[in-house]
Amino acid sequence: MSGSRAVYLQSGGPTAVLNASAQGAIETARRNTLSMYGAFDGLAGLLEGRLCNIDAVSDEAIAQLAFMPGGSFGVSRRMIGSFAEAAEDWWRLRDVLAQHDIHYLLVNGGNGSLGCADRLKDFERHTGYPLQVVGIPKTIDNDLVGTDNSPGYGSSAKFLASAMREVGLDMTSMGRGRVFIMETMGRHTGWLAAACAAAARTPYEAPHLLLLPEVPFDSERFLAAVDDRLARFGQCAIAVAEGITNAEGHFVAEAKKSAIYGHEQLGGAGHWIAQLLLQERGISAHVAQVDYLQRAGGHLGSAMDARQAYIMGERAVEWLLQGKSGVMTGIKRIQDHPYCWDVAEIPLAEVGDQEKRLPPEFISADGFGVTEAFLAYVRPLMEGERIPPFKGGLPDYRPIAWPAV
């Protein structure tokens, strides 16, 4: 499809390195004189024909994407169903693509968006309009199947583990008996909470307990574990995933609100845990809810993560030009240490709408920690410091005003 054009879109929650994948895709398109448009606001903007002309933006501006958190083009959670379910969307999309002579689609997103990409790979069969579709992985949750890890995860892991190590020093200063709770993202998986474990070089160092969605939460066992850590280490730093559930599979922060405390829950899992400690042990814990800070922390990205994100975008464009479709760029691990990896070609059908949880071999026997195998897995993903330019003491991000088509 020489002379044709590609469209690139970002979908789902941003990461610290989502724009690094955009940079990889754009710079590779330029090297191959492939015209590229961007869709504003993901699939929502694409369906509405809200496109921008990436070609008109300077190389210097594109280079700044390397450092910039967020999704520079805008994201949305708009999805596209199957042709059978959502034919109207498909015909609308055909009109937009045809109007701009676009025959290449790059979807940079998580499992939901990649599920859409998988359905759209049959675009020509359903609509008669030739379209190649390649996915680029993205998510801080690290829950994409097929790829060893997801770009975005390494930088969030680095942010959280660094913060946990630092708070551990602060806590140790303040003497014995302290409990600190850090609530991380992770509604269904514990990859982010688990990453905090990398902060501890000895059992005495924070974190002392992890609460993972993969392990049903049991109040009695948890309280006993806190008692144990306080007795052994004099303090207890806890990393809790927002999505921990009880044995029935309900989110604890929602399930027990009326049953136990009789009121609406304002905080999330972290505050729920704090309330439990106050009520059952008289312990007043400090709670940090890291929220967006953990996925937008461009001031200290993982160099490995940023590099992988870039290469995922780069390779996706190369594959489009080689005629590939229906696949996603991914990461295949060759060895842990020294870390060695390669690009993997993953059928979109294997990725879309799936969810990879922490496997049992990564979770410690008591369920409150991780194994050495997990630490060997996560450490290389945080390796290297990608530090943006600063100006006036703050990261000098320069948002790009993409010119509308």
Next chain:
Amino acid sequence: MSGSRAVYLQSGGPTAVLNASAQGAIETARRNTLSMYGAFDGLAGLLEGRLCNIDAVSDEAIAQLAFMPGGSFGVSRRMIGSFAEAAEDWWRLRDVLAQHDIHYLLVNGGNGSLGCADRLKDFERHTGYPLQVVGIPKTIDNDLVGTDNSPGYGSSAKFLASAMREVGLDMTSMGRGRVFIMETMGRHTGWLAAACAAAARTPYEAPHLLLLPEVPFDSERFLAAVDDRLARFGQCAIAVAEGITNAEGHFVAEAKKSAIYGHEQLGGAGHWIAQLLLQERGISAHVAQVDYLQRAGGHLGSAMDARQAYIMGERAVEWLLQGKSGVMTGIKRIQDHPYCWDVAEIPLAEVGDQEKRLPPEFISADGFGVTEAFLAYVRPLMEGERIPPFKGGLPDYRPIAWPAV
């Protein structure tokens, strides 16, 4: 008092650069062959005679204090009252000091600890034991009077403003209508929440609203301001100090818990604001509670802050050796831009147990923002990046095991 010894202690909540002041004091003592002990856990440890021998620690270890968050010696909130109120403490302290031939006391702390230091400057008059006392300022709250700013504040300000800028990019990616709330520390003063304002280069950029303890919180005015920001900017990022109060001077997060929502408050001011928005506007806001992360963020300290912290410690030792007592090292601003400052000598009597709030000329007319004068004040304090050594992707802090005396 040649041949005598100094004791150094840290008191109150740690900061990212508290240990940099320790480094400045210790290295200056070494240059002057002044023997120096440290007190474990602040005044509590000093009164109990729990001391460590700083002299026995290598120069290499001391140099690492430059980067390390927390209070390496341990802190406490133990205070010492006046001789009239707490003579027993004074005699106990005399015994400890005499036992170790200590005639120099360095108190590195905030307004409460410096108040103790001020009382202890009369040690010889009450107990007959010669003691010189010099204070070294420390607090992320920036609420010490006499000094233009407090070491610790610049690094926390840099952390919070960087995070706000980054979250702003993340929010902008996600489209219109979003409200984000970042709760900062600051129980009585708004210096930290105000620092977030440095993130915005245009009115369109986060933060769009500040809630400061200096301005009584009024729900109606606040809701109208959120409506206004959403209409004008399509989003509203809010920095709220934990200690905002209503017109009667009560903390909002406590005062209204039963009156309005009829239940115990789990989160702090940030969650309270979120609940108000949900109830009155149907807006579901994201809340980040930064907690200890904002004062322990050694991975990105302000170089200016670290330098000032070091010099405060350095000069304090020089003053002891010059025979001074009853004073605190402080910072005098000569000009904003280019930033120029000098060390100020501040009588402890002016500092102790005082509190400096944001002055009216730093708060915007509507009370929801800051003035250009404040931005000119805060920017130099965040200037420069002090980045620690990293190992394995994480800041390589090496806690010092101080040898007990």
